[in-house]
Structure formats: structure tokens, C-alpha cells
Amino acid sequence: MNSQWNEKNLNELYEFSSGLSKPSEEFGFGFPFLSFKTIFYNYYIDDELDELVNSTKKEQKTHSIKKGDVFLTRTSETLDELGMSCVALKDYPEATFNGFTKRLRPKYKKIIYPLYACYYFRSSIFRKYVDSMAIMTTRASLNNNILSKLPIFFPSYDEQKKIGYLLHNLSLKIELNKKINNHLDELCHLIFKYYFIDFMPFKSKGFIDSEIGEIPEGWKIITVGDILDCKLGGTPSRSNESYWGGDIAWINSGKVNEFRIIEPSEYITELGLKKSATKLLPAKTTVIAITGATLGQISLLEIDSCANQSVIGVIPNNKYPYEFVYPLISSILLDLLKHQTGGAQQHINKNNLESFNIVCPPADIISEYKNIVSSLYSQISANCFEIENLQKLRDTLLPKLMSGEIDVSKINYDLKRIIRKFILTLLNYLYENKNYFKNTKSNETLLKSRTIHKIDKYFTKFIRGYRYY
Numbered sequence: 001m002n003s004q005w006n007e008k009n010l011n012e013l014y015e016f017s018s019g020l021s022k023p024s025e026e027f028g029f030g031f032p033f034l035s036f037k038t039i040f041y042n043y044y045i046d047d048e049l050d051e052l053v054n055s056t057k058k059e060q061k062t063h064s065i066k067k068g069d070v071f072l073t074r075t076s077e078t079l080d081e082l083g084m085s086c087v088a089l090k091d092y093p094e095a096t097f098n099g100f101t102k103r104l105r106p107k108y109k110k111i112i113y114p115l116y117a118c119y120y121f122r123s124s125i126f127r128k129y130v131d132s133m134a135i136m137t138t139r140a141s142l143n144n145n146i147l148s149k150l151p152i153f154f155p156s157y158d159e160q161k162k163i164g165y166l167l168h169n170l171s172l173k174i175e176l177n178k179k180i181n182n183h184l185d186e187l188c189h190l191i192f193k194y195y196f197i198d199f200m201p202f203k204s205k206g207f208i209d210s211e212i213g214e215i216p217e218g219w220k221i222i223t224v225g226d227i228l229d230c231k232l233g234g235t236p237s238r239s240n241e242s243y244w245g246g247d248i249a250w251i252n253s254g255k256v257n258e259f260r261i262i263e264p265s266e267y268i269t270e271l272g273l274k275k276s277a278t279k280l281l282p283a284k285t286t287v288i289a290i291t292g293a294t295l296g297q298i299s300l301l302e303i304d305s306c307a308n309q310s311v312i313g314v315i316p317n318n319k320y321p322y323e324f325v326y327p328l329i330s331s332i333l334l335d336l337l338k339h340q341t342g343g344a345q346q347h348i349n350k351n352n353l354e355s356f357n358i359v360c361p362p363a364d365i366i367s368e369y370k371n372i373v374s375s376l377y378s379q380i381s382a383n384c385f386e387i388e389n390l391q392k393l394r395d396t397l398l399p400k401l402m403s404g405e406i407d408v409s410k411i412n413y414d415l416k417r418i419i420r421k422f423i424l425t426l427l428n429y430l431y432e433n434k435n436y437f438k439n440t441k442s443n444e445t446l447l448k449s450r451t452i453h454k455i456d457k458y459f460t461k462f463i464r465g466y467r468y469y
Helices: 036-041 057-062 114-120 124-133 144-149 157-196 253-257 270-274 322-338 350-354 363-403 416-439 451-468
Strands: 006-009 014-018 027-034 051-053 070-073 085-087 101-106 151-154 220-223 229-232 244-251 266-268 286-289 298-300 311-315 357-360
Touching (some): 036 085, 085 114, 114 363, 124 151, 157 363, 229 350, 244 253, 253 286, 286 322, 311 350, 322 363
Antiparallel strands (some): 006 151, 070 101, 229 311, 244 266
16 A cells, blocks of 8 residues: 555544435435435436435435535445445535435545545445455345444545546546447437338338338348348356366357447357357347346447357348448347247247348448448447446556555646547537538438437536536
8 A cells, every 4th residue: 555645444534324215105206316226326426316205304404415425335135236336526405315325424624535535435445345344144234333444545635636537537538438329329220210211211212012011112021030140149068167268258148238248258268169059259240138137138249259048149241231230130129029939038039030021222222321320330339449448447547546556646637638629529520420411312301310419419518527626
């Protein structure tokens, strides 16, 4: 530990308090409420709380939320979900917080800087202490006695500010990339719908009847399996250690919940690949979770990877690129789910996917569509890998600062200029694409969509992220 840093137990700097517990019928109306879910998923509380509870004035006073308060999840089914933190960066009048969480209220002013607290309590260092001290019976739990023994390490207040600003700027850039990706993905799906579901560019041409309704002349009805290779995954035997710990990526169905898959669940060996039913799927394969809690989820591989038996990979090819395949499979998922099979364990059958009827456009139409969206998909991919790198940087910086490996005084934490430059670059990129849409035939309806305006509107909201400076 850096010799210039201080160490205190939490009870020396914070007062502990439990949250508000009320019956379910008291929720959904009333006054702002900080939920367990919000605390679990966020480093800090957003500008506004979107959940409500029918709390009294006395409850609001007892369970209030003020700037500098730290909230920790105090009970959970697993240790991994225990002690997850969320920090208030401002006061929230009339708000209360969840009864399954603990509030740590600072005893003194200007000892712990709130932005520093955001990242200390989420750091691997603090998590290690939580895991070592938590009680695990039928549920994992943190009580006041345990909280009192948990340490907090911190430098001077001014250095905490510098660290807080640095890590917060990284988080804002991560958040920005995620929001941009969501909007770009929405835009890509909108363009796909415009072309291949609503047939808007072809309204002036002739249509023919088909078994699934009217389609443009020259198009045809085929099955997914006619044009795409669908592969079911598998899992190497867990009892054979030589199958695991190699350098071949492998994902379970839980990874399909992710927006894009850029790192695996585990790694297997070449022998594990050969001796099991799993298949190596190339990057840009569309993956579908076909059973369990993730049934019907879809994602896109950004890396070469194998998958388990609860995942089907739909592999693109030269004629049908991933920019077409991914939104195509997304568009038919709801209908596929209507044909799921199985008794207690419902699942999507690979044969049902392969035999599912789809509308197939001519090659030149797919090529025209790809020319519009390929740069958008490339930007999404680049943003995903940047998010991964920024997250690793953010999560490793604090331990290095605490160990003295990095000198706080030598850090230039003002990344605002860099981020704003990125925003301007992206805006120019989007407007260039707007002009491209204008020059593409019959795209007037697309330009009227709200998606591009949503992107522009987000940047205004993002800039308000600097309100804490």
C-alpha cells in the first residue's frame, strides 16, 4: 500500500443505516425511491430516480439520500452480488432507499470525495475484503459488525478529486460509447426494416403474392437453412481437465445477453474442440440462446468462438453478409419463439430455425443495403472494443494508484477535451451518413425517422454529465 495513503475502518468515517421496507402495494406511486436494482447496476445514482414509493415525511427523514451517501447491497443469494455500491453525488429531496441495502453516511465533510467513493467501493480491493468477511448461510449478508471492519484506503482530498475526475471521465466515455452503440444498432435495424420488411424503396414497383403475403417482383421465399449454415454448440467434458484452459474461446448461453460478444466465458483446448460437439464459429456469427433463462436472446460474435449446446450460431457468407443476417434473425425471433418445443424446458429447435420461411431479395439489393449500413456496424464494433479497453483501464488504475505504481500527481485527468472531440467527430460521421441516405433512392421516409434525432438529443444529455465538476 502507498505509504502516503490513509487507512480507516468504515465505522470511523461513516454511520450505518438500513433502508425502507414496505409492502408491494405501496410501490409504483408517491415519492422517489432508490431500488436494489439501481444500486446493484450503477456506480452512482442518476440525476433522477425513476421508481416511486408511498413514503411518509418521517420515513423520508429517516431514510433520506444526501450527497456523499454510499449505498451497499446488504443481502443476496451469492457473494458476487453482495456489497455492490452506488454513491449519491447530490441530495435527493423526499427520496428513500431500499430495505435490502445499507446506507453509509459520512460523519465528516471533505474526508472522502464522493466521486472517489464511487470507484473505491467498486474496486477489486474493496470487493476482496467484502468476499472475505461476508456471512454465507442460506443467503450472503453484510451486517453492521462486518461493515465496521471493512477498510477504506484514501489519499488527500485533492488527490481523491483528481482520481475521481479521471475515473469518472473514463466511465462517461464508456457510457457514451454504449449509448451511441444502442442508437446506431437501432438505426441499422430501422434501415433493415425499411428495406426488407416494409419494402419502402420498392413501393413503385410491382408486387407478387406469396405464402407469407405480397413481396416485390424478383424476390422469392426460401428457408433460413437454404442460404445460411446453422450450427449447434456443445460443451467438452468437465471431468477431463485436458479439454479446458487452452486458447480457444468458448461461450455459454449467458454471454448471449450481451450487446456484442467480445470476450469468452472460458477457454478450451484443441483436444476439447475435437472431442466434443462444440463448433468453432467465426467472428460476425449471429448467436441465439435457445433454452433456459436466456431463451430468445440474440447477439453478434466479434471474436472467433465456440459455444455450448444452448446456443445456435448462424454463420454469414459472401452472398448474405452479417449486416443482413443479424437483423434478419432478430426480425423472426418472435415468430420462432411461438414454435418453441419441449416440456418443462422450452427451447428453440434448430430444425425449426432452418426450415423457417424468409423473404430473399436479389443480390444487388443486399449489396446496396450493405453499402449503407456497413460503416455503422464497423463503428459499433470499434466502440465495443474501446469500451472493453476503457473498462480494463478504469478497473486497474485505482489498485495501481494505491500501490504507488502510478503517481497521482503526474496524472492529467482532464479528458473532457478528448471526449468532446470524439463527439464532434461522431456527429460529423452521422451527418455524412445522413447525406448518403439522401443520395440513396427512395429514402425520404427513413430520413423522417426519429432515430437520428435521438442520437443528436443524447449528446445534449451527455454533456450534462459534467454537472458534478
